Amino acid sequence: MLLPFAPLMKPPADTSAEQWLRRCVTAAERAPVEKAVRDDLVATLGIFSALAYDEAFVNQLIKEEIVQESTFFQHHLERATKRLEAETERRTQEALEQGLEQGLEQGLEQGLEQGAKKGAIEVILSFLSSKFQPRAVYALRPLLENIENLEQLKQLGSAAAEAESLETFLQTLGAQTNSQNGTDTP
Structure with missing residues (x-):
């Protein structure tokens, strides 16, 4: 699933960067996969988002608990x-x-x-x-x-x-x- 890379892509023309990141986070949080996989999606999306967005803004959108439950974080x-x-x-x-x-x-x-x-x-x-x-x-x-x-x-x-x-x-x-x-x- 390429969803974690989406924040690095150019947002659609009618969408601001912040709106795009919100949409990406929402899509990851609602992904039709098991909770553990979803937590990993959100965590990796957060990591890639921090490359292109203000870290404080990324942290506002992504719940710390989800990141902490991810297998990536646990590892x-x-x-x-x-x-x-x-x-x-x-x-x-x-x-x-x-x-x-x-x-x-x-x-x-x-x-x-x-x-x-x-x-x-x-x-x-x-x-x-x-x-x-x-x-x-x-x-x-x-x-x-x-x-x-x-x-x-x-x-x-x-x-x-x-x-x-x-x-x-x-x-x-x-x-x-x-x-x-x-x-x-x-």
Whole structure:
């Protein structure tokens, strides 16, 4: 099906570029095929549309949920997740090694704790920056560095991996911070 390429074609004479893109998106969303195929059509149409149209306009027309359900997106998400896990493992190993060095200078126990904490923070930031705006994510570093409890950081690492939005993660972070400060302790 050539529908994803349609936005790259010249629109009919009586149709503006924006109207043409709307018609293309509507045609893809109504294509008489299985939902999974339709989601892939819409996702690839969005990719090609971004070559010729303003990205913000394309994002207004194409629902993010449809793109996220496409096999194309899922495939790339899986690949990115595997790369992220490998990078996270590497960074964790580096952080542990750095922590070990610091531990020899300042005391083995304190260094390992700091290295593990730094590694946990890097894991959290890596997970979040792969899914959300990296600039906003790295602004969280000072908040994460204020958390002393390694177990809380590990829990935040799991929350970062599962977070569907940065706001959801921030709520979890707020609850952890309140718990650490004793304002939420049972």
